[in-house]
Amino acid sequence: MKQNLLWKSVLIVAVLLVFVYGIFGIPSSLSGQGLAAALLQRIHLGLDLKGGTHLILQVQVNDAVNVDAQQAIERVKDALRRRNIAFADISQPDPANNPDHIVVKGVSADHSSDLRDIVSTDLPEYNLASGAQDTYTISMKPSQLTELKNRAVQQAIETIRNRIDQLGVSEPVIEEHGLGQYQILVQLPGVDDPARVKEIMQSTAMLEIRQAFGGPYSSEQEALSANNGVLPPGSVLLPGRSIGDSGGEPHQVWYLISRSSAVTGRDLRDASASRDENGRPDVSFQLTNEGGRRFAAFTGSHVGDKLAVVLDNKVQEVATIQEQIHDSGVINGRFSEQETKDLAMILRSGALPASIHYLEDRTVGPSLGADSIRDGVRAAVIGMLAVLLFMLVYYHGAGINADVALIFNLIILLGFLGFSGATLTLPGIAGVILTVGMGVDSNVLIFERIREELRNGKTPPSAVEQGFAHAWITIVDTHVTTIVSAFILFIFGTGPVKGFAVTLTFGLLANLFTAVFVSRVIFDYVLNRKQRGEALSIG
Amino acid sequence: MEFFRNPNIDFLSKKWYFLAFSLVFSVAGVLSMLFWHGIPLGVDFRGGTLVRVKFTSSPDINEIRALMDRAGLHSARIQRFGTAANDEVLIGLAEKETSEAALDRGRAQIISALETKLPPGKQDLNNASAQTIQAYLLSQDPMHLGTDASRRYQDMAQTIVHQRDAVQSGVLKSMDDLKTVVPEPVLASLNQGFALSNFGVRNVDVVGPQVGKQLQNQAKLAILYSLAGMLVYLWFRFELIYGVAAVVACFHDTLITVGAFSLADKEISLTVIAAILTLVGYSMNDTIVVFDRIRENIKLLRRDKLADIVNRSINQTLSRTVLTSGLTFLTVLALYLFGGEVLRGFSFALVIGILIGTYSSIAVAAPMLVAYQDWQARRSNRRTPPPAPAESRREKVRAKA
Numbered sequence: 001m002k003q004n005l006l007w008k009s010v011l012i013v014a015v016l017l018v019f020v021y022g023i024f025g026i027p028s029s030l031s032g033q034g035l036a037a038a039l040l041q042r043i044h045l046g047l048d049l050k051g052g053t054h055l056i057l058q059v060q061v062n063d064a065v066n067v068d069a070q071q072a073i074e075r076v077k078d079a080l081r082r083r084n085i086a087f088a089d090i091s092q093p094d095p096a097n098n099p100d101h102i103v104v105k106g107v108s109a110d111h112s113s114d115l116r117d118i119v120s121t122d123l124p125e126y127n128l129a130s131g132a133q134d135t136y137t138i139s140m141k142p143s144q145l146t147e148l149k150n151r152a153v154q155q156a157i158e159t160i161r162n163r164i165d166q167l168g169v170s171e172p173v174i175e176e177h178g179l180g181q182y183q184i185l186v187q188l189p190g191v192d193d194p195a196r197v198k199e200i201m202q203s204t205a206m207l208e209i210r211q212a213f214g215g216p217y218s219s220e221q222e223a224l225s226a227n228n229g230v231l232p233p234g235s236v237l238l239p240g241r242s243i244g245d246s247g248g249e250p251h252q253v254w255y256l257i258s259r260s261s262a263v264t265g266r267d268l269r270d271a272s273a274s275r276d277e278n279g280r281p282d283v284s285f286q287l288t289n290e291g292g293r294r295f296a297a298f299t300g301s302h303v304g305d306k307l308a309v310v311l312d313n314k315v316q317e318v319a320t321i322q323e324q325i326h327d328s329g330v331i332n333g334r335f336s337e338q339e340t341k342d343l344a345m346i347l348r349s350g351a352l353p354a355s356i357h358y359l360e361d362r363t364v365g366p367s368l369g370a371d372s373i374r375d376g377v378r379a380a381v382i383g384m385l386a387v388l389l390f391m392l393v394y395y396h397g398a399g400i401n402a403d404v405a406l407i408f409n410l411i412i413l414l415g416f417l418g419f420s421g422a423t424l425t426l427p428g429i430a431g432v433i434l435t436v437g438m439g440v441d442s443n444v445l446i447f448e449r450i451r452e453e454l455r456n457g458k459t460p461p462s463a464v465e466q467g468f469a470h471a472w473i474t475i476v477d478t479h480v481t482t483i484v485s486a487f488i489l490f491i492f493g494t495g496p497v498k499g500f501a502v503t504l505t506f507g508l509l510a511n512l513f514t515a516v517f518v519s520r521v522i523f524d525y526v527l528n529r530k531q532r533g534e535a536l537s538i539g
Numbered sequence: 540m541e542f543f544r545n546p547n548i549d550f551l552s553k554k555w556y557f558l559a560f561s562l563v564f565s566v567a568g569v570l571s572m573l574f575w576h577g578i579p580l581g582v583d584f585r586g587g588t589l590v591r592v593k594f595t596s597s598p599d600i601n602e603i604r605a606l607m608d609r610a611g612l613h614s615a616r617i618q619r620f621g622t623a624a625n626d627e628v629l630i631g632l633a634e635k636e637t638s639e640a641a642l643d644r645g646r647a648q649i650i651s652a653l654e655t656k657l658p659p660g661k662q663d664l665n666n667a668s669a670q671t672i673q674a675y676l677l678s679q680d681p682m683h684l685g686t687d688a689s690r691r692y693q694d695m696a697q698t699i700v701h702q703r704d705a706v707q708s709g710v711l712k713s714m715d716d717l718k719t720v721v722p723e724p725v726l727a728s729l730n731q732g733f734a735l736s737n738f739g740v741r742n743v744d745v746v747g748p749q750v751g752k753q754l755q756n757q758a759k760l761a762i763l764y765s766l767a768g769m770l771v772y773l774w775f776r777f778e779l780i781y782g783v784a785a786v787v788a789c790f791h792d793t794l795i796t797v798g799a800f801s802l803a804d805k806e807i808s809l810t811v812i813a814a815i816l817t818l819v820g821y822s823m824n825d826t827i828v829v830f831d832r833i834r835e836n837i838k839l840l841r842r843d844k845l846a847d848i849v850n851r852s853i854n855q856t857l858s859r860t861v862l863t864s865g866l867t868f869l870t871v872l873a874l875y876l877f878g879g880e881v882l883r884g885f886s887f888a889l890v891i892g893i894l895i896g897t898y899s900s901i902a903v904a905a906p907m908l909v910a911y912q913d914w915q916a917r918r919s920n921r922r923t924p925p926p927a928p929a930e931s932r933r934e935k936v937r938a939k940a
Contacts (some may be wrong), residue, residue, distance in 0.1 A: 048881070051704075056750060178753070193668040195643065361643065361745040366700075367709030368591070368741040368881075375879030383873035387866050394540045394862070426881055427810050433874055434817065434889075437867030438824070441859075444866070445828065448859040451541075474831040477776060481827060482820035484772060485765040489816050492761040497813045504817065539540050 005528065008521045015513070016408060019415025042418035044171075046425030048496050049373050051366035052189035055198065056359045057160075059182045063354035064152035065145065066092075066099040072123050072138070073102055079118040085111045100140035102126075107134055153182050155353040160186065160201050162349035167197060177494070183359065185494070194363055196342075204312045204355050205346040207265035209295070209329070212306040212318045215255030216240065223254045234259045238308075240315025241334070255315045257308050262298040264351075267291025271347035273340040274330070281340040282332040285347060292327030300324040311343075376429035383433045384410075387440055395447055397537025401522045402443040405514040409439050412510035413503065422506075425499030435507025438482065442515030446471040451538055460536040464523050472516065479508050543858040550853050550901060551846050551909060557902035561791060564895075568798010576801045581808035581884075582744045584758070586751030588632040588645035591620060591742040592653065593709045598628050598738075603653070610652035612645075621880040627741070646743050654736050664733040665703065665710050666740060672696035672729075681728035695721055699729075703739070710739035758812040762793065765819050777830060780911050785826040788904035792822045792895045799891045805884055814888035821867070822896030825860060826904045832856050833908070846909045853901055864897040 027038035047054050073090050080087050088106025092099060107115055115136060119128040125144040129137045140148070153176060161174045169188050177185035191197055213235050217223035223237050224230075231237065238257045271285040287295055299307070299321050309317045309331050317332050335343065388406065392399040413435060417424055450467035458466060483505055490501035527536070572578050582589040592598075600617055607615040607630070616631040632645040654663050662671065673696035677688060684691050702720050703711050711717065714730055721729075746754075766786050773782030793815055800807050832852035840848055871893055875886035 058749075181753075193670050198643070358643075358745075359747040359750045361743070363743040365704065365709060365739070365741045367593075367704040367707075367739070370705050371708060372879055372881055375877060376882070379874045379876075379878035379882075382877055383870035386869045386873060390866060390869070396540075427813055427885060430874055430878065430882055430885060433870045434867070437870035438821065438863075440866050441824065441863040444859050444862045448856075448862070452855070455545075470835070474828050477827045477831060478824040480772060481769055481823040482817075484768040485816045485820035485823075488761050488765045488768065489813055492757045492764075493809070493813060497809055500810075500813050500817075 005521065005524055008517075009525075012408075012518055012521060016411060019412045019419075022415030022418035023411065025418070043414065044421060044423045045369075045373075046423045046428065046496060046499050047187055047189055047362075047369075048364050048426045049369045049376075049424065050189055051364050051369040052187065053191050053194040053197075054360070054362040054364075055186040055188070055201075056177055056361075057156075057184040057186060057201070057356045058359050059153050059156045059184060060355045060357070061149040061152045061182045062096070062099050065140070065148060066095055067353075068125075068140070068148060069095075069099050069102055072126060075122050076102075076104065076118060076138070079122050080107070080115075083114055083118075085114055098139075100126075100145055102138040104136040104138060105134065107136060109134060112136070149182060152353040153184065156356060157184055159350050159352050160184065163200055163346060164188070164197070166345050166349060167200065169197070184356070190366065194361075198358065198361075200342055200346060202356055202358070203342075203346050204352045205265060205343075205349075206310075206312050206351045207268070207331075207347055208261035208310045209263050210261045210308050210310055211258040211302065212308040212315075213256040213258065215257075215315075215318065216253035217255070218251075218253060220254055223256060227256065231256065238310060238313055238315050240308075240318070255308060255318060257310065257315065261310075262307075263287060263291045263295050265347060266351070267294070268347055269327075271344040273337070273344045276330070276332055280332070281335050281337045282330050283335070283340050283344045283347065284330045285328065285344075287327040287329075289327075295329075296324055296326045372426045373429075376426055380429055380433045380436075384436050387436055391440065391443070395539040397526070398447055398450075398523075398539065401519055401526075402440065402447070402515075404522060405443060405519045406436060406440060408518055409435065409507065409510050409514040412514065413507045416506040416510065417503070420502075420506075422502045423499050424503070425496040427496045428499035428503040431500045431503035431507065435504060435511065439507060439511040439515060441478070442471070442475045442511055443519060445474055446515070446519065447538060450536075454536070454538070460530070460534075461527050463536070464520075464527065468516070468520055475512070475516065479512060482508055541858070542861060546854045546857050548854060548857075549850060551850050551906055554902075554906045554910075557906065561795075561899075561903060564795045565791065565798065568795055568801055571798060571801040576804045578797065578801055579804055579806045580755075581806035581811070582631065582746055582751075583809045584751050584755045584807065585633075586746045586748040588649070589742075589744045590630045590646060590649050590740060592628050592630060592738045593741050594626045594628065595710050595712045595735075595737045597623070597626055600628070603628060603630070606652045606655060607649070609655070610648055612648060612652065615649070625880075627880075643745065646745060650740060653738055657736055658734050661734040662732060663736045664699075664714075664729065665736050665738065667733065669693070669696040669700045672699055672733075675732050676725065676728065679728045679732065681724040682722065695725060709741050710737075711735055754809065758809070761812065761816060762819065765816055766790065769819070769823050773827070773830075777834060780908065781830050784904045784907035784911070785823055785830070787907060788826055788899040789819050789822050789896075791903050792818055792892055792899050795895050796888055796892045800884075800888070803887075805887060808884055810882070810885040811888050814885045814892065818889065818892035818896055821893065822899060825864070825897055825900035828856050828859065829853055829900050829905055833905070845912050849905050849909055853905055857901075860897060860901070864893055868893050 023042060024035060024038040025042050027034045069092055073092075076090055077087075085107060087104060090102060090104050092101060093103050094101060104115065112130060116128055119126055119138060123138065125148075126138050126140050129139070131137060157174055157176065161172075164172045164174065164186075169191055171189055173185065173187035175185055177183040186201070188194065188197060213232060214226065215223065217226060220237055235256050236259050237254050239252055240255050241252065267287050267290065269286045269288045269291075271283055274282055274284045276282050303321050303323060305321055306318055307321050308315050309329075311331070331343070384406075388403045391402045391406075395402060410432070413432060416422075446467050449471045450463050453463035453466045454460070486501045486504045486508075490498055490505070493501060530536075598619075600619065603617050604615070607613075607617065612632065614633055616629075616633075618629050618631075620627040620629045630649050632649070650666060654666070657663055662675070664672070673689075673693045676692040676695060680688060682688075682691070698720050699717060702717060703709065707716060712735070714726065714735065717726055717729070766789060769789065770782040770786045773785050796815060796818060797807070800811070829852055832855055833849055836843075836848045836852050836855075837845075840851075843851075868890070871886055871889040874882060875890050878886055
């Protein structure tokens with residue numbers, strides 16, 4: 001028995017040491033400040049405690065589908081032309097909601113097998129269905145559609161992470177949010193100027209260099225009439241700002257731009273902020289080898305033609321090709337210096353595959369975080385002291401036992417937080433306090449049962465034995481139910497609420513060990529030292 | 540010390556009082572939800588913009604309302620926040636003014652409306668970022684620093700922001716508050732480019748309508764799933780009727796707690812939902828302790844009527860129930876009194892819920908077991924002779940052998 005007790009005590013001390021290490025690690029010094037610093041290093045504080053910005057972004061995945069569908073339309077048109085098959089129209093009837101639905105009109109029934117052939121060879125991701133009156137519907141296979149959307153979200157996460165890393169935000173969280181709603185959660189602790197960061201994250205940064213056929217026109221009407229009312233095939237009207245040296249306010253103008261691009265942002269190797277010969281800020285970029293070859297081929301064959309730099313479907317600059325350009329270029333668009341720096345950075349980080357917008361934005365100022373820590377810790381200490389004191393008064397000797405168990409419980413809980421890298425939030429601190437209140441329940445259950453057994457005339461050792469045995473079943477049941485609700489909170493909750501679920505769960509798990517095992521060892525130790533028949537101090 | 544020594548209270552005989560009590564509170568809550576305050580939803584669920592502002596001195600609500608009106612924010616809700624000594628105000632915009640395209644506009648409008656009293660041409664030091672301050676100092680260069688000016692001014696800007704946010708809890712009352720932390724020439728330069736508004740922004744929540752709806756759904760689902768999870772666990776551990784009784788008791792607690800929020804016109808936020816889920820778990824704890832004892836006593840006292848067994852079990856666990864609830868209540872009360880404004884709603888839900896949760900395990904869940912058995916007995920009396928319960932039949936066989 002004594003031997004057994006010794007081993008159990010050793011186990012308890014070992015567990016305790018491990019979790020104390022979990023809380024503090026190896027502190028640089030044992031002074032109060034050294035310990036506090038070590039504690040903060042191990043335990044991550046949530047945004048609500050250290051201040052910062054919490055954002056939820058919606059990725060407009062239909063943008064990515066739309067891009068794919070438009071490429072598919074071009075490929076079908078090309079293929080039909082190559083085979084000399086006549087068609088009336090190929091378009092998306094509902095690009096906003098069902099961008100992957102493409103309707104082909106006017107392909108005669110004789111050629112339906114050709115169309116089937118084209119779709120199966122050129123568009124393996126799409127299905128073809130034939131309708132009435134020479135109409136066919138091409139739509140993306142459901143599995144491919146889901147994959148494309150998920151890929152867009154992953155790419156967006158990657159791009160945003162690149163951008164935020166370059167801004168030097170420490171410990172950002174960027175991850176998919178919710179279940180299949182194409183949302184991204186971004187947490188930026190301690191960001192000084194969230195408005196700028198948000199703008200940088202949101203910028204799509206689709207850079208394309210395309211041929212310009214004409215412009216500037218002051219309105220769309222003018223552009224149409226200049227081209228006899230029809231836009232030339234393969235061209236599109238895009239807005240831009242007038243970049244004249246006439247001074248005055250820049251106003252919106254229109255350019256006639258090629259639909260296909262010579263190079264895009266994907267072909268960039270590097271981009272940086274620079275200045276033009278007049279000292280105005282601009283952005284210069286270098287192309288990859290592959291992109292450079294294509295650009296050289298294009299500019300070589302188009303000397304004298306005009307070239308447009310298009311960013312997010314807005315024309316930034318139109319210039320005449322003087323000579324063959326190999327692998328570098330400049331974007332000049334009346335930028336401020338900060339804008340050129342941000343643009344260069346955004347271009348380096350790559351384009352977003354789809355536009356994003358913000359669904360939720362919560363910013364906690366650093367002053368509030370500091371107050372919350374103070375209030376939370378104060379409430380925790382007061383609540384804890386009240387419980388410790390009550391247990392001493394109510395249960396005397398056994399109260400010490402419960403208090404020791406409670407303090408161990410707290411150490412293990414904090415150690416868990418340190419080891420797991422889980423985040424401590426303000427509701428999380430509340431969870432710690434609740435753990436104290438609910439954790440003491442196990443002790444109360446056991447003690448009340450022991451008292452009952454003693455009243456029924458049992459000897460102290462057998463009362464303790466019976467008390468623990470009976471209470472154990474109840475304790476397991478109560479813990480399981482609370483952990484079930486904490487688990488559901490963890491799944492559904494975000495940020496602060498998740499932190500609460502984590503501390504509550506850890507606290508209750510630790511409680512199983514402390515209230516049942518540690519308490520029992522202390523009782524056995526006390527009983528061992530007592531004379532046979534001596535009373536147990538349990539109030 | 541001992542509060543209850545062998546209590547022997549006939550709880551079941553008071554079931555009509557219990558029923559009346561529960562009905563009064565549930566119905567009052569439901570009536571308030573339907574006809575009076577509705578279910579007051581916080582910005583988390585309602586969507587909208589909420590800016591929490593701390594002023595340097597006691598704020599004049601009417602003046603703030605006038606400023607908002609002038610900025611065109613006619614529907615802004617303005618209310619004091621926390622204790623009067625806090626000098627804090629919440630300014631809220633409804634969901635329809637928080638369109639998803641311009642999620643940020645409301646915040647910017649509120650802040651610029653409050654800044655109108657600033658002298659022209661000066662920036663607001665109370666709402667400037669460290670980056671803005673650094674850029675300003677770099678352009679003025681009051682210390683005539685050489686090569687490492689950028690780094691030195693960055694440090695200074697961060698010191699200023701730290702003094703404002705951490706030491707003075709969010710707002711500087713006068714430029715002299717910075718005297719101790721920055722050199723004289725820097726302070727003079729700051730005085731030229733900056734002025735102090737009478738407020739600082741502590742917290743901003745902007746929730747688009749889509750997220751609000753999504754969170755509402757999630758909260759409802761979370762509570763339902765958690766009740767369902769408990770039902771299944773209790774069904775597995777006890778019997779179906781135990782699970783049903785416990786879940787009804789928990790639902791009763793949730794209803795009354797939400798009703799209390801409606802009656803008190805307190806807003807339900809995400810953390811309040813967390814508190815309610817905790818209550819579901821907590822109330823379930825209490826119920827299980829009683830049920831466990833009932834199960835144990837049924838085995839020991841097979842001859843007794845279920846009503847007597849239930850009564851006895853409640854009495855045996857009464858001491859524990861009261862102690863645990865009392866202690867948990869104590870910690871929650873500490874949270875309510877000292878935990879600060881952010882947790883006020885959360886701890887309010889727990890304070891109400893722990894009282895109701897304790898009551899319901901004695902007054903709702905246990906009597907339901909007895910009522911169910913009575914009902915079953917009556918029903919089987921009417922139709923067929925009562926079949927002996929499976930377990931006791933087995934026992935009889937064993938007894939014969």
